[in-house]
Amino acid sequence: MIESIKSSPLYPIANPKSIAIFGASNNATSMGTGLLGSLLGLGFEGEIYPIHPKEDRVLNIEAYRSVLDLPKVPDLALIVLPTRVVSEAMDACGRKGIKHAIVISGGFKEVGGDGVSLERDLVAAANKYGIRFLGPNCIGVANPGYKVNTTFMVFEGAPGFIGMASQSGSFVTQMFSYLSCYAIGFSTAFSVGNEANIDIVDCMEYLGACPDTKVIALYIEGIRRGRAFVEMARSIVPKKPIVAFYIGGSETGSRAGLSHTGAMAGPDKLYEGIFRQGGIIRARSMTELFDLCWMLGSFPRITGRRVMIQTHSGGPGAEAADACGRAGLELPSLSPETIKRLSPFVPHTGSISNPLDFTFGRNITDYYWEIPKVLLEEKNADVLLYYFSMSGGTIERTIRQLGIPPDQIAEKAAEMVNVQSNSIIRLLETHDKPFVGYTFLSLKDQLVRKLVERGIPIFPGPQRAARAIEAAYQYTCLRDKILASVFQEKAASR
């Protein structure tokens, strides 16, 4: 693995100082114009050179008839042209001295027939000049921290800690608003397309070295360089977790993937083996892929599988217990010390086993400070799983019944939510144990939103939380295993 991302061919692609764009025009509905719009919309700070055969200005930026006319050699060429003229544009880029490109255009190998030879020509044109490129048939890169978004979609949300390499462009661009609902986001996301030159292994290498990336997400329809993939993964996993979603394993998924990127899927078992060897955690859906990234980016070290569940509701506690059991987690008994410390807070209708059901009716602030404090200090448990249920509406109703004038209710409710969220955040700052939430409220609901925005994963439903906790523990084990084998190899070679 490389030491610095600057050694990666993807560095100038994700962090270009200047970009030549082929295919943007003043036609608002064209794909190329959309990409330029996305770049401008995010506020890209480098130089942009639209290449257009007729227009003098494109979206109000000075345009050039040919890439050869440019006043300087840009770091990156972004090509969104009809399939048949892409090679020609690549050749012109080579003549100009450009060394890096993204080919958005499709119609190559993935459509078969003529597309196969067109892709061969494209690769030859690039190789002639030593150009490294992403694509074709991809959607480019989003590096929001550097204000780069070459995709068709508007970037929504904020930069985050997830580094993504995807064999589907949609799973980069169509996830912007999805991730922002969870207050997570991409550090850098690559859409690899047909991988004619740069492939998913190269992206993993970049993301492994990327300091903003805490966890790597992969969407896979088929792996071409199996051994390189496994070796790259094994070199990264000791430093950061990798989660992959592979769809080629079912017959229907395999057929769909083939017609999408032309990737040959392999049997599920083969990929299961590849992921296991690589120390990669496997997700079963895109939702789960990002759930696991959320968890692993937030709490990369989990010491075991013993979960303590705090609720004030029997049903949600029982569902969480069931979900933990089915996910392979354990619900330890409370230590005598913890039972003693908790007893003042447990009403006679509540339960002092695990899950802990405090019911309602006691001082509500205990639920956010005294009780979780005791549980975070419980030696018998590795994780606290915490249930959130008080909606903003219910908080406001309670305040209204206290006789607060209507014009002050919103303010009082906000104050209450502040006190609650601050106490939980303060607890987490002073305790090492991972704290994971689950809820049936919208993640936009007041208290939940505040905590999610502070980086606490609160999953919609206990199954997703349990699965994420299990994956985090799985990472601990995978990492230890790889480190142990590296140590053994080193010892053996001495």
Added chain:
Amino acid sequence: MIESIKSSPLYPIANPKSIAIFGASNNATSMGTGLLGSLLGLGFEGEIYPIHPKEDRVLNIEAYRSVLDLPKVPDLALIVLPTRVVSEAMDACGRKGIKHAIVISGGFKEVGGDGVSLERDLVAAANKYGIRFLGPNCIGVANPGYKVNTTFMVFEGAPGFIGMASQSGSFVTQMFSYLSCYAIGFSTAFSVGNEANIDIVDCMEYLGACPDTKVIALYIEGIRRGRAFVEMARSIVPKKPIVAFYIGGSETGSRAGLSHTGAMAGPDKLYEGIFRQGGIIRARSMTELFDLCWMLGSFPRITGRRVMIQTHSGGPGAEAADACGRAGLELPSLSPETIKRLSPFVPHTGSISNPLDFTFGRNITDYYWEIPKVLLEEKNADVLLYYFSMSGGTIERTIRQLGIPPDQIAEKAAEMVNVQSNSIIRLLETHDKPFVGYTFLSLKDQLVRKLVERGIPIFPGPQRAARAIEAAYQYTCLRDKILASVFQEKAASR
């Protein structure tokens, strides 16, 4: 099964004309006051009689020292008192001639010890006067169409078609805002608590006869009357589907359920058998329970398992194909006629197999009218699964690039969304085939929201959609099987 819900002991409980409430006061934080607040908040139109030993008025309603002082016999007594005085209150209700009650208070059988005998006393008091009651240790009933909400939480959302009977009160009250996110809701929801008198089978009977209930949801920690449960289910399933989530099957879930309602869980296999005999569809989480209700209430008749997938994105199409395959659904080939009708709409980079990937770039309105019209008329398929991806943000950006002045962008975007949603709704009005969506957008995003509010299920992610479609087809089969066996029994007895 009863012919009319009016014959059910639950009828006066869910549709009372007058309620005596024990335990409400002017203390805003007490549970009883919360319940009264919920009733008032929803705008209950019947009479309410707070019973309070000291106060003359409670929340500004005339209060009575004793239930015996009431000017008339109310339909329902709502009891939220300390455990030890509940029997006494029940006895007073009996003496007054009240025939129906809800006992919210906990501290009975579920806590063991003294609680067991306190529950025995309570049952005896009710039996003495022939009172039928829900609870104890429950949260009551929500019948939003009749403006009844006896639960602690504020009712959010609107009445819907889901009839619920739950062994957890939280799964009634804490689902109000959850369901409203999906624009679905309860017709009537019962929290059964310890089932000392009225049990879950009685609730099923009521909901089976309830004209507003299209689908019945059950949350189960343990079934007491197994045979009655199966028979009741078999009498209901030919008319409407039943979906159940059972948590007692795992060891951790079983332990948690026991301490919650004192229900004895049985092994997973036993319950699997009970559900199968009853023709009940089993959900694996609360999320899935309501997903399946959403689907089954929207499209109760599905003719087969052949799914057509419409997307403009390869990855989401491949994920949906994978999800359908894993859920046991089929992706049929398109008929030659459909291929011919679709070919004008498919660009050379798109795919004309199933999943259909139209990519972007063509006339966007085709995607919402011409194309789904052809697919809804495809004879080889039973369901259309449709992918939604254009966020409000992207629509607005596209409009902005068309040079529309900033102050008109929101209006133009709303117009565009209206055209799109109206064309889909018009298609559904004129075609019989079920139309199911999936998306990674928030269900609050413009177009998706409009369609969800018009009753179209659009699931977050394709796995949830595939599972729901499979369950709907499962219902078709279960229903046919029960009807066939009823027919055989009748034929044999002739």
